[in-house]
Amino acid sequence: MTLTRQLWIFIAVLITLTFVSGFLVSSYSARNYYVEQLTVKNIDNAAGLALALSQMDKDPVTVELMISAQFDTGHYQRIRLEGPDGQTLHLRERPDLVPEAPTWFARLMAFDIPPGVAQVQDGWNQYGTLSIESESAYALGALWRVSYRLFVWYITIALVCGLIGSMVLRRISGPLQAVVEQAEAIGERRFITSKEPRTMEFRRVVRAMNTLTNRVRTMLDDEARRLDEIRRQSQLDPATGVANREQFLRLLEARLNLNDSSVRDGVLLIRVTGLAALNAKLGRAETDEWILALLARIQTRLEGRADCYSQCTLGRLNGSDFVILLQDTEFLADLAEEVWSAASELVQEKHLEQQYPLAEVGSACQPGEERSQLLSRLDDLLAGAEEASSQRLVLYESRPRPPLFPDADSWRHALEAALADNGISHACYPVITTRGELFHEEAMLRLRLGNEAVPAGAVIGWARRLKLLPQIDLQMLESVLQVLSEQPARRIAVNLSIDSLGNVASHLAIIERIKRYGGTVTQRLSLELNEQIAVQYAGPLASFSAAVKSHGVSVGLQSAGRNIAAVAGLEKLGLDYMKVDAALIQQQDGDIQSLLRGLCKLGHSLGLTMIAEGVLEKTDQSALAEMGFDGYTGPGV
Numbered sequence: 001m002t003l004t005r006q007l008w009i010f011i012a013v014l015i016t017l018t019f020v021s022g023f024l025v026s027s028y029s030a031r032n033y034y035v036e037q038l039t040v041k042n043i044d045n046a047a048g049l050a051l052a053l054s055q056m057d058k059d060p061v062t063v064e065l066m067i068s069a070q071f072d073t074g075h076y077q078r079i080r081l082e083g084p085d086g087q088t089l090h091l092r093e094r095p096d097l098v099p100e101a102p103t104w105f106a107r108l109m110a111f112d113i114p115p116g117v118a119q120v121q122d123g124w125n126q127y128g129t130l131s132i133e134s135e136s137a138y139a140l141g142a143l144w145r146v147s148y149r150l151f152v153w154y155i156t157i158a159l160v161c162g163l164i165g166s167m168v169l170r171r172i173s174g175p176l177q178a179v180v181e182q183a184e185a186i187g188e189r190r191f192i193t194s195k196e197p198r199t200m201e202f203r204r205v206v207r208a209m210n211t212l213t214n215r216v217r218t219m220l221d222d223e224a225r226r227l228d229e230i231r232r233q234s235q236l237d238p239a240t241g242v243a244n245r246e247q248f249l250r251l252l253e254a255r256l257n258l259n260d261s262s263v264r265d266g267v268l269l270i271r272v273t274g275l276a277a278l279n280a281k282l283g284r285a286e287t288d289e290w291i292l293a294l295l296a297r298i299q300t301r302l303e304g305r306a307d308c309y310s311q312c313t314l315g316r317l318n319g320s321d322f323v324i325l326l327q328d329t330e331f332l333a334d335l336a337e338e339v340w341s342a343a344s345e346l347v348q349e350k351h352l353e354q355q356y357p358l359a360e361v362g363s364a365c366q367p368g369e370e371r372s373q374l375l376s377r378l379d380d381l382l383a384g385a386e387e388a389s390s391q392r393l394v395l396y397e398s399r400p401r402p403p404l405f406p407d408a409d410s411w412r413h414a415l416e417a418a419l420a421d422n423g424i425s426h427a428c429y430p431v432i433t434t435r436g437e438l439f440h441e442e443a444m445l446r447l448r449l450g451n452e453a454v455p456a457g458a459v460i461g462w463a464r465r466l467k468l469l470p471q472i473d474l475q476m477l478e479s480v481l482q483v484l485s486e487q488p489a490r491r492i493a494v495n496l497s498i499d500s501l502g503n504v505a506s507h508l509a510i511i512e513r514i515k516r517y518g519g520t521v522t523q524r525l526s527l528e529l530n531e532q533i534a535v536q537y538a539g540p541l542a543s544f545s546a547a548v549k550s551h552g553v554s555v556g557l558q559s560a561g562r563n564i565a566a567v568a569g570l571e572k573l574g575l576d577y578m579k580v581d582a583a584l585i586q587q588q589d590g591d592i593q594s595l596l597r598g599l600c601k602l603g604h605s606l607g608l609t610m611i612a613e614g615v616l617e618k619t620d621q622s623a624l625a626e627m628g629f630d631g632y633t634g635p636g637v
Contacts, residue, residue: 042116050118101144248315262457274357470506582614600628
């Protein structure tokens with residue numbers, strides 16, 4: 001029961017008790033007063049009339065006229081004159097008046113007024129006995145009017161007090177709502193702070209929760225800084241800030257280990273072939289600045305084509321070789337041209353056109369091939385590019401199968417037709433806890449194009465470029481929700497793209513679709529988002545997480561660990577679990593184990609379930625459990 005309702009009930013009870021007690025006291029006091037006054041009136045009037053009758057002739061007509069005159073000039077119910085023998089000599093009475101008061105009130109306040117009695121003398125003899133009864137209906141009506149006005153005033157006072165009390169209570173309890181919201185947020189692992197209210201009791205509660213939040217935030221900040229330092233030392237090139245050789249090879253190995261023929265990844269390799277000439281012409285310091293400018297320009301140019309890939313990683317293999325891993329792309333040639341154009345512009349700005357200090361090669365990744373085989377192919381391409389006098393951009397883009405559709409219009413038509421025909425389905429893969437129990441299943445997209453169910457990797461690039469990913473995500477979510485509604489024992493996780501969270505309409509459509517199902521269905525649904533989304537859209541992700549968690553949905557990060565320190569307000573996101581990137585899980589050398597332990601410590605401090613991605617058959621699962629992981633997923637599970 002709300003405080004406002006309790007307040008109204010309290011006021012109603014209080015006013016009722018006050019009214020009943022006040023009514024009884026005032027009404028019965030007034031009633032007794034009226035009875036007393038009417039009794040005195042009866043006695044006085046009887047005595048006065050009896051005296052007048054005693055002094056006059058006892059002619060029956062005269063006596064009758066005298067009694068009638070007295071009766072007509074006052075409010076009397078009855079005037080009776082009886083002889084000594086008890087016989088009625090004269091009688092005047094009025095019919096009972098209908099009182100203004102209700103029957104129940106008249107019965108409750110019935111007047112018991114004794115008549116006024118006096119003796120009428122005829123000389124020394126008794127002529128008769130005179131009795132007078134006054135009309136009491138007027139007094140009862142007056143008493144009813146007073147009681148009714150009292151009741152109206154009490155009701156008015158109750159309403160005014162209730163309204164004033166509600167406003168005051170709303171003002172006082174306003175901070176209480178903030179306290180409740182903060183407590184609920186902490187219960188959902190969203191550690192937020194609130195402004196301390198002026199009410200002392202509320203202030204103490206809010207201060208305690210703010211202290212808890214600040215302690216958690218301080219602990220997370222310290223742990224995040226430590227992890228970021230380990231990450232920088234173990235994963236980044238100190239001179240340029242891009243991925244170092246070990247980290248890049250880990251990422252590349254993890255992508256090749258997917259062994260999925262639908263995956264469309266590509267690698268670009270850039271060599272500063274004239275590095276010695278650059279050092280001689282520009283000096284070492286300016287050459288380093290030029291390389292930083294080169295990487296920054298390439299990064300900027302690729303960010304402008306973010307619709308052509310899902311993730312882009314720049315790395316440095318050695319002093320003069322820089323490499324780019326482009327995930328889920330069908331447009332390797334276009335992106336290679338963008339990179340070459342950006343690099344050529346910088347060459348021209350430094351007037352290095354004659355030296356051609358750069359060479360660029362690229363190759364699509366062949367599903368299931370060895371890393372050494374891919375790098376060897378890139379080296380062979382690079383050797384040919386360095387020997388060329390003009391064309392120093394060489395690509396190897398052989399695919400194991402031809403593209404499904406020849407151009408953008410064909411892809412758009414096919415994808416829109418699949419969406420219109422509800423051609424979205426999914427395949428599920430297990431996530432197992434360290435105790436061998438099923439944590440949930442991961443739903444992987446399957447899109448029916450024609451008569452063939454195509455996996456996500458084959459269509460994700462074109463869907464992103466054609467801006468159809470939000471629609472695909474929504475239909476994928478609908479497909480999973482239908483399965484959950486039909487099979488109450490299953491728990492399934494759905495991956496959402498950055499396009500869905502960044503699109504307000506899609507964002508709201510997902511929440512609305514979840515509301516439509518609700519109940520036990522959404523309590524078995526998990527939504528996963530890439531760590532990159534948390535880095536770029538921390539604010540929208542926090543509000544989205546709060547909205548879906550109110551319906552029982554679990555929220556998690558996947559492919560996490562590469563840049564967890566860059567997630568602003570990690571403690572406010574309300575996450576339930578975190579899946580650590582396969583590149584870190586599959587290559588646990590050097591400082592990576594310390595990084596994994598730190599990630600598990602960070603996650604557990606937030607109450608998260610920590611899951612290792614990309615676990616292979618050769619992966620030591622017991623070592624992962626010892627580091628702090630709570631579950632596994634991947635080809636080896």
